Amino acid sequence: MVSVSINPQPKETTMASALRTKFENYMIVQRKAPKTREACLLYVKGIANYFNQSPEKLNSEQIQDYLAYLITERKLAWRTCNVAFCALQCFYCKFLKRSSLEVNIPPRPRQRKLPEIFSKTEVASLIENAKDLRHRALLMMVYGSGLRVSEVVRLKAKDIDSERMLVRVEQSKGGKDRYTLLSQKALEVLRLYFRFYNPSTYLFVGKEKNEPMPIGTAQKMYTYAKEKAGLTKGLGIHTLRHYAESRTMPIS
Known part of the structure; x- marks a missing residue:
């Protein structure tokens, strides 16, 4: 051996x-x-x-x-x-509790480009070219309430307060809760959406009814509508947020 x-x-x-x-x-x-x-x-x-x-x-x-x-x-x-x-x-x-770490990076460059935003006509065209009612409802929530894509896919049916015209956003950026405004047009579309889809837990679900829609799916909804509308400006779905950033209020 x-x-x-x-x-x-x-x-x-x-x-x-x-x-x-x-x-x-x-x-x-x-x-x-x-x-x-x-x-x-x-x-x-x-x-x-x-x-x-x-x-x-x-x-x-x-x-x-x-x-x-x-x-x-x-x-x-x-x-x-x-x-x-x-x-x-x-x-x-x-x-690791090191006290003598001498490391730095250069300061932030001062140059800053303004974000490309759509005109009201372009936004209307984008939403009009959404594939179906579900797509339209999601895009209108992002646009009307200034939601991040990670926030809109985690919205629950109970977060929509139609009496006070508010949307509750839980655990948004920085782990904070906040309220943002609910637009009248978005509410009208949501009422149709509730009638046809009858969401129980999450407002927008993925393949599994008890799971939120994947972020990538929401991004594809935006890209589809943007291409159908023939729009070239704007990068991702985040572009729609620039219309509503000043209309939010933190929860004290």
């Missing part, structure tokens, strides 16, 4: 599962939003893979080099680089 020497597997040099679990549990206890936790894990894993080394062993100079790589080679937008910076600060300063 020939004996075969089997070399042990090399230790994992990137973000080990045990460290990842501890960091994720720390963020859960700190009540970090799911998207914040996702971003933190993404960039900590990114720096570990970049240096092919466990992130807890990296020093300030290496962290600064990684941020420089994101800016100069990956050419990420300042906002994205700032997310990476905050994610690494959370990991090293708060989770």
